[in-house]
Amino acid sequence: MPDHTRPPGKRVTIYDVALEADVSPSTVSRAFSRPSRVNSETAERIRQVAERLGYRTNPLARALTTSRTQMIALVIADITNPVYAEIVRGAQEAATDGEYTTVLIDAQESDRLERAAVERTMSTVDGIVLASSRMSDSAIRMVAKQRPVVVLNRALADVPCVVTDNPRGVRRAAEHLGELGHDHITYVAGPQASWPNGVRWRSLLEAGMELEIKVRQIGPFSPTMAGGERAAQELCARPATAVLAFNDQMAIGIIRGLSRMGVNVPGDVSVVGFDNILAADIVTPGLTTVAAPLYAEGSAATRHLLTMIGGAPGHTGPPMVLPVRLVVRDSTAARNPRPGRARPPWVRQRPVPGPAAHLP
Amino acid sequence: MPDHTRPPGKRVTIYDVALEADVSPSTVSRAFSRPSRVNSETAERIRQVAERLGYRTNPLARALTTSRTQMIALVIADITNPVYAEIVRGAQEAATDGEYTTVLIDAQESDRLERAAVERTMSTVDGIVLASSRMSDSAIRMVAKQRPVVVLNRALADVPCVVTDNPRGVRRAAEHLGELGHDHITYVAGPQASWPNGVRWRSLLEAGMELEIKVRQIGPFSPTMAGGERAAQELCARPATAVLAFNDQMAIGIIRGLSRMGVNVPGDVSVVGFDNILAADIVTPGLTTVAAPLYAEGSAATRHLLTMIGGAPGHTGPPMVLPVRLVVRDSTAARNPRPGRARPPWVRQRPVPGPAAHLP
DNA sequence: CAATACATGGCAACCCATTGCCACCGCCGT
DNA sequence: ACGGCGGTGGCAATGGGTTGCCATGTATTG
Numbered sequence: 001m002p003d004h005t006r007p008p009g010k011r012v013t014i015y016d017v018a019l020e021a022d023v024s025p026s027t028v029s030r031a032f033s034r035p036s037r038v039n040s041e042t043a044e045r046i047r048q049v050a051e052r053l054g055y056r057t058n059p060l061a062r063a064l065t066t067s068r069t070q071m072i073a074l075v076i077a078d079i080t081n082p083v084y085a086e087i088v089r090g091a092q093e094a095a096t097d098g099e100y101t102t103v104l105i106d107a108q109e110s111d112r113l114e115r116a117a118v119e120r121t122m123s124t125v126d127g128i129v130l131a132s133s134r135m136s137d138s139a140i141r142m143v144a145k146q147r148p149v150v151v152l153n154r155a156l157a158d159v160p161c162v163v164t165d166n167p168r169g170v171r172r173a174a175e176h177l178g179e180l181g182h183d184h185i186t187y188v189a190g191p192q193a194s195w196p197n198g199v200r201w202r203s204l205l206e207a208g209m210e211l212e213i214k215v216r217q218i219g220p221f222s223p224t225m226a227g228g229e230r231a232a233q234e235l236c237a238r239p240a241t242a243v244l245a246f247n248d249q250m251a252i253g254i255i256r257g258l259s260r261m262g263v264n265v266p267g268d269v270s271v272v273g274f275d276n277i278l279a280a281d282i283v284t285p286g287l288t289t290v291a292a293p294l295y296a297e298g299s300a301a302t303r304h305l306l307t308m309i310g311g312a313p314g315h316t317g318p319p320m321v322l323p324v325r326l327v328v329r330d331s332t333a334a335r336n337p338r339p340g341r342a343r344p345p346w347v348r349q350r351p352v353p354g355p356a357a358h359l360p
Numbered sequence: 361m362p363d364h365t366r367p368p369g370k371r372v373t374i375y376d377v378a379l380e381a382d383v384s385p386s387t388v389s390r391a392f393s394r395p396s397r398v399n400s401e402t403a404e405r406i407r408q409v410a411e412r413l414g415y416r417t418n419p420l421a422r423a424l425t426t427s428r429t430q431m432i433a434l435v436i437a438d439i440t441n442p443v444y445a446e447i448v449r450g451a452q453e454a455a456t457d458g459e460y461t462t463v464l465i466d467a468q469e470s471d472r473l474e475r476a477a478v479e480r481t482m483s484t485v486d487g488i489v490l491a492s493s494r495m496s497d498s499a500i501r502m503v504a505k506q507r508p509v510v511v512l513n514r515a516l517a518d519v520p521c522v523v524t525d526n527p528r529g530v531r532r533a534a535e536h537l538g539e540l541g542h543d544h545i546t547y548v549a550g551p552q553a554s555w556p557n558g559v560r561w562r563s564l565l566e567a568g569m570e571l572e573i574k575v576r577q578i579g580p581f582s583p584t585m586a587g588g589e590r591a592a593q594e595l596c597a598r599p600a601t602a603v604l605a606f607n608d609q610m611a612i613g614i615i616r617g618l619s620r621m622g623v624n625v626p627g628d629v630s631v632v633g634f635d636n637i638l639a640a641d642i643v644t645p646g647l648t649t650v651a652a653p654l655y656a657e658g659s660a661a662t663r664h665l666l667t668m669i670g671g672a673p674g675h676t677g678p679p680m681v682l683p684v685r686l687v688v689r690d691s692t693a694a695r696n697p698r699p700g701r702a703r704p705p706w707v708r709q710r711p712v713p714g715p716a717a718h719l720p
Numbered sequence: 721c722a723a724t725a726c727a728t729g730g731c732a733a734c735c736c737a738t739t740g741c742c743a744c745c746g747c748c749g750t
Numbered sequence: 751a752c753g754g755c756g757g758t759g760g761c762a763a764t765g766g767g768t769t770g771c772c773a774t775g776t777a778t779t780g
Contacts, residue, residue, distance in 0.1 A: 011765095011766085013765090013766055013767085014766070014767065015766080015767095023729075023730090024729065024730050024731080025730095025766090025767080026729075026730065026731080026732095026767090026768075026769080027728085027729055027730075028767095029766090029767055029768060029769085030728095030729085030768085030769090032767095033767085033768070033769095034768095034769095037727095037728080037729095038727095038728070038729075039727080039728060039729085042728080042729085056483060057766085057767075058483060058765090058766055058767070059483060059484055060420050060423050060424055060429070060483070060484065060765095060766080060767095061424055061735095061765070061766035061767045061768090062766080062767055062768075063420050063735095063767095064420055064421055064424060064734095064735045064736065064737095064765090064766080064767070064768090065734070065735045065766090065767060065768045065769080066735090066767085066768070066769095067735080069420070069484075071484075079445050079448050079449065080442075080445045080446075080449070082440075082442060085439050085440045086440075088439050088466060089439065089440070089466070089468070092466060101477070101480050101481060103463035103464065104463070104464035104465075104466075105464075106448060106449070106452060106464075108449070117461070120461050121461060123416060123418060123419055123420070124419055124420065124429075124431075225638070225642070252642055256642065278585070278639075279638075279639050279642060282585070282612060282616065282639060282642075282643050283642050283643065283644075284643075284644040371735095371736085373735090373736055373737080374736070374737065375736080375737095383759075383760090384759065384760050384761080385736090385737080385760095386737090386738080386739080386759075386760065386761080386762095387758085387759055387760075388737090389736090389737055389738060389739085390738090390739090390759085392737095393737085393738070393739095394738095394739095397757095397758080397759095398758070398759075399757080399758060399759085402758080402759085417736090417737075418735090418736055418737070420735095420736080420737095421735070421736035421737045421738090421765095422736080422737055422738075423737095423765095424735090424736075424737075424738090424764090424765050424766070424767095425736090425737060425738045425739080425764070425765055426737085426738070426765095427765085
């Protein structure tokens with residue numbers, strides 16, 4: 001029997017296996033990549049020899065000829081944002097199901113970093129999921145030209161997209177606030193490079209129109225707690241009784257900022273967030289928010305990407321829209337519960353400029 | 361002038377560039393990988409042609425000969441846990457500085473998944489950072505034999521490690537609770553596969569010994585809010601006035617669970633967590649916790665890995681220890697502030713079994 | 721029994737870049 | 751004028767699999 005011990009440090013290749021199993025390298029290759037193409041007994045023998053020698057097929061070498069690495073990239077805007085955790089989980093599950101490995105890339109909310117990372121990774125992966133990309137439309141199309149791409153949380157012609165039903169979410173939030181007696185909603189904007197940010201504002205404009213609620217926008221602010229606290233300061237200068245924040249982190253920041261300044265939520269101001277992150281449930285007061293099916297987003301986007309890689313035409317129809325729901329907690333309440341108070345007590349003396357128009 | 365338009369879908373290779381620039385492929389290769397080895401004018405010409413043709417060196421092909429992919433893997437136990445966000449940031453920064461790409465792998469707290477993922481990825485990366493690995497020591501050593509590995513949040517002979525000063529953190533927490541009059545601390549354990557979990561408990565045993573504070577352990581529980589809420593129920597059966605939780609998420613879960621049962625934190629029970637996640641600051645009451653330099657952990661581990669990849673011997677001395685600090689917030693308070701109450705009012709009638717001994 | 725079809729396995733080209741080694745050139749020193 | 755030398759650039763092998771095509775050998779069919 002030939003020696004079992006290979007010189008250490010040396011990779012075991014199909015050639016080594018071929019030698020031991022007394023077949024040609026191509027047969028060894030086929031035994032793994034197209035088992036039906038080789039006699040089952042031979043295949044079994046090869047598999048055993050391979051096992052004994054500790055052979056592992058080299059994915060890089062394989063990729064060189066097949067140009068399939070069995071890896072997909074998942075680009076997220078900010079790993080610090082808990083929203084993405086669930087999305088990642090969903091994507092990972094779908095990828096694993098399809099025998100794919102996910103490489104996660106954190107763009108740190110930076111257009112530049114995102115492009116650089118995508119650039120570097122592109123040639124190494126079979127496809128890309130861009131979750132909340134901060135890149136420009138044209139940059140995304142550029143990427144999509146070279147690799148299968150699915151875009152998450154953003155709609156873009158000619159590129160397959162998965163989005164959540166932002167208009168409906170905003171509408172539900174506005175209805176909810178309206179029912180509580182609020183006739184004016186302030187939208188606290190997040191990053192301008194964020195697609196949902198624009199959509200949410202426009203949806204709020206529409207909803208305001210239909211529901212006869214006035215709306216205005218302040219910001220943009222960083223989509224973080226710190227950003228929310230800064231927004232709170234600005235809110236003091238231009239008071240509001242109902243606030244819709246770009247996301248939960250900002251909403252939480254707003255609540256903290258307001259309470260630090262003696263403003264009560266929901267007594268004086270109602271606050272609604274977006275995303276329903278875990279923290280929304282643990283803050284005091286619990287945050288009313290628009291919940292999205294995070295896990296489903298990740299998994300739907302990834303599954304679609306996988307079919308594209310498998311050769312399906314990236315059906316460039318309308319984006320796939322996932323449903324949302326409003327989770328009502330304690331950060332929203334009826335407006336001005338204290339009778340006789342036209343305005344919350346913390347309104348500064350400076351008169352509020354005439355009611356904000358429905359901006360274009 | 362030859363045609364500028366390449367057949368679409370076809371990758372541009374050094375051969376294409378060589379043809380256009382009228383040099384041999386090897387010269388093109390050298391123009392990029394060892395510019396000093398080729399005439400600067402030639403190199404410039406080649407670079408321009410390459411630019412015009414849109415040539416990008418194929419990292420896979422390069423890796424095949426150099427066996428360097430310029431990628432490292434960062435394996436984390438649970439992407440849902442916000443602790444890792446900062447670690448990832450630190451690691452990513454260090455990697456980017458060294459011209460490396462990080463591929464992030466989420467093990468979902470599963471030994472099995474972690475092994476599988478590492479297995480799949482190993483041959484594709486130049487090195488691995490295992491952050492809070494759930495694998496067995498032997499499995500880790502196995503991996504370390506094949507690729508440079510740095511282990512984070514775990515000490516392991518023969519493998520380079522980066523850990524935080526758990527003993528000191530526990531000691532500080534115990535001192536803090538002792539100063540508040542607590543003479544008994546209950547440790548709420550996290551995953552048994554977690555190395556810090558064991559260390560924290562043992563450190564608490566030691567600290568208890570020295571500070572003359574009794575200690576006991578309950579658990580293990582899942583290191584999540586849900587796990588903490590379950591722990592809270594068990595805490596009701598076996599009351600305590602001071603609790604040290606494995607991490608912040610459990611601590612928050614414990615606080616919620618307790619308050620749901622009418623127990624006041626910190627009035628009746630003081631709770632201390634570990635990690636100082638963002639949420640620790642936003643819950644009510646604010647969570648007293650042991651803070652670790654997360655970002656530094658990730659970056660230190662990665663930098664060390666990079667030097668190993670660069671050829672340095674993975675100095676297998678003692679682990680690198682990073683300092684911690686105690687962040688005191690509002691979840692800890694003096695024991696039994698209400699005079700005349702030997703025990704908090706919520707103690708069930710069933711007598712508490714004799715004070716837990718200092719277990720082995 | 722001849723003719724054809726199918727199941728297996730080998731040969732060799734190919735994927736793309738890297739690199740050791742050699743060849744050529746112009747220039748120097750003697 | 752000739753040997754030697756540094757600077758450039760090309761040839762060809764290499765890394766580890768994959769795959770089109772052909773050559774067997776066996777099984778099926780008329």
